[in-house]
Amino acid sequence: MDRPRITIFDTTLRDGEQSPGCSMNVQEKLHLAQQLDCLGVDVIEAGFPIASDGDFEAVQRIAATVRRPVIAGLARACKGDVDRAWQALQGAARPRIHVFLATSDIHLQHKLRITREQCLEQAREAVRHAKSVFAKSVCADVEFSPEDATRTDVRFLCQVVEAVIAAGATTVNIPDTVGYTMPEEYGQLIRALRENVAGIDKVTISTHCHNDLGLAVANSLAGVQNGARQVECTINGIGERAGNAALEEVVMAMRVRGDRYPYETGVASEQLYASSQALAEITRVPVQPNKAITGRNAFAHEAGIHQDGMLKNALTYEIMTPQSVGVPDSRLVLGKHSGRHALALRCEQLGHQFERRELDEVYRRFVVLADRIKKVQDSHLLELIEDVVRGGVGLGATAADPGRKFPPATATLPLPRAATAAAGAGSSESRAAQPTGSDSQAEGRPGGTPPTNWFSGAPFAEHHAEQEDYLWGV
Numbered sequence: 001m002d003r004p005r006i007t008i009f010d011t012t013l014r015d016g017e018q019s020p021g022c023s024m025n026v027q028e029k030l031h032l033a034q035q036l037d038c039l040g041v042d043v044i045e046a047g048f049p050i051a052s053d054g055d056f057e058a059v060q061r062i063a064a065t066v067r068r069p070v071i072a073g074l075a076r077a078c079k080g081d082v083d084r085a086w087q088a089l090q091g092a093a094r095p096r097i098h099v100f101l102a103t104s105d106i107h108l109q110h111k112l113r114i115t116r117e118q119c120l121e122q123a124r125e126a127v128r129h130a131k132s133v134f135a136k137s138v139c140a141d142v143e144f145s146p147e148d149a150t151r152t153d154v155r156f157l158c159q160v161v162e163a164v165i166a167a168g169a170t171t172v173n174i175p176d177t178v179g180y181t182m183p184e185e186y187g188q189l190i191r192a193l194r195e196n197v198a199g200i201d202k203v204t205i206s207t208h209c210h211n212d213l214g215l216a217v218a219n220s221l222a223g224v225q226n227g228a229r230q231v232e233c234t235i236n237g238i239g240e241r242a243g244n245a246a247l248e249e250v251v252m253a254m255r256v257r258g259d260r261y262p263y264e265t266g267v268a269s270e271q272l273y274a275s276s277q278a279l280a281e282i283t284r285v286p287v288q289p290n291k292a293i294t295g296r297n298a299f300a301h302e303a304g305i306h307q308d309g310m311l312k313n314a315l316t317y318e319i320m321t322p323q324s325v326g327v328p329d330s331r332l333v334l335g336k337h338s339g340r341h342a343l344a345l346r347c348e349q350l351g352h353q354f355e356r357r358e359l360d361e362v363y364r365r366f367v368v369l370a371d372r373i374k375k376v377q378d379s380h381l382l383e384l385i386e387d388v389v390r391g392g393v394g395l396g397a398t399a400a401d402p403g404r405k406f407p408p409a410t411a412t413l414p415l416p417r418a419a420t421a422a423a424g425a426g427s428s429e430s431r432a433a434q435p436t437g438s439d440s441q442a443e444g445r446p447g448g449t450p451p452t453n454w455f456s457g458a459p460f461a462e463h464h465a466e467q468e469d470y471l472w473g474v
């Protein structure tokens with residue numbers, strides 16, 4: 001069966017760059033554009049050329065350097081903007097001018113102070129002008145966006161879309177500018193356009209959804225299900241306010257659930273993680289840890305029953321492999337919810353195989369320690385193993401030893417947050433070391449008064465009892 005091909009339009013460098021703290025200089029934009037090219041996106045919206053000289057230069061340099069994807073430049077619906085966009089894009093192998101004009105009554109009355117008739121005329125004229133700058137080019141690629149489309153009267157929206165198609169637009173984008181729509185509603189809107197606009201079958205319908213209600217990806221997918229064939233999105237979902245639909249989520253939803261979303265994209269999914277990391281590095285805006293697909297916890301399993309299942313067969317808790325999105329491997333974080341199986345494997349990887357009784361003792365101490373420091377690093381585990389192997393140091397003496405690697409227990413736990421001991425099947429030390437980059441973000445235990453030593457059994461007896469199932473049952 002032929003699966004419809006969805007055009008992935010990346011606007012990280014335009015809409016994404018508009019988010020607070022995410023502005024990039026020309027060099028950084030060029031670097032990211034090259035990564036987006038590796039990722040296989042179809043269109044890169046490189047900037048808004050009239051907005052600033054920096055934006056102009058970035059679009060121009062990306063157009064000259066990145067030759068495979070279409071390079072788009074944004075323009076308001078007026079001659080000056082379109083001309084400036086064209087100037088920046090002239091050197092592109094495949095240029096696209098993206099014209100936008102608000103169409104909702106709220107925007108027309110309060111922002112633009114024009115009537116619907118004036119809006120219709122301005123949209124038509126701007127698209128005509130954009131077409132004309134391509135001169136005799138056979139593929140004059142012009143996209144039109146009725147800004148705030150989802151709050152626009154549907155009949156008027158249909159009129160505008162019909163007018164811009166007649167004027168030569170080749171892609172019609174339907175922005176949910178304020179992140180207000182709901183999946184079913186957005187799907188119906190796309191369907192209404194397909195049913196009511198003359199010439200709509202000759203153009204590509206596009207989605208552009210914002211995430212103010214956390215529905216940007218769901219709305220985009222609803223659009224695709226109803227006939228949209230281009231999705232506008234950004235790496236890590238960055239963008240105005242709550243951001244845009246996250247590219248990696250849209251792509252992987254279609255890939256993992258191809259049964260429900262039988263569509264293809266040209267994205268090389270194994271480049272997703274690298275793209276996310278590149279953006280985070282450039283903007284210094286970290287990816288939220290639990291971010292779908294690219295967050296550092298997206299493939300981490302801590303709960304004992306999950307770890308146990310993962311080690312037996314990754315399919316138990318993994319709907320896609322970390323490798324499929326370019327994460328080196330899944331990480332089993334050793335924490336207080338970890339089970340014996342994961343701990344035993346990690347010990348083996350550290351060169352220690354234990355008899356059942358010894359492992360029981362290591363595990364007992366591990367649970368107590370993990371309760372204090374949340375994530376147990378290899379160095380911690382090694383020290384603990386040493387204690388057990390030596391026949392157990394007196395509980396009180398342990399933390400008092402000044403030569404120990406453990407921080408003294410009286411500290412307020414400014415402990416490495418990234419103390420993630422990897423314990424995935426077939427893992428290597430390099431993998432264990434790889435994700436533990438930043439040690440700077442301390443993770444304290446607010447308000448808690450740590451006991452005087454790490455292995456002080458008494459205060460944790462209760463907790464230990466709660467873990468008995470795990471201690472003996474797995």
Ligand SMILES: [Zn+2]
Nearest residue numbers: 015177208240
């Ligand atoms: Zn936007």
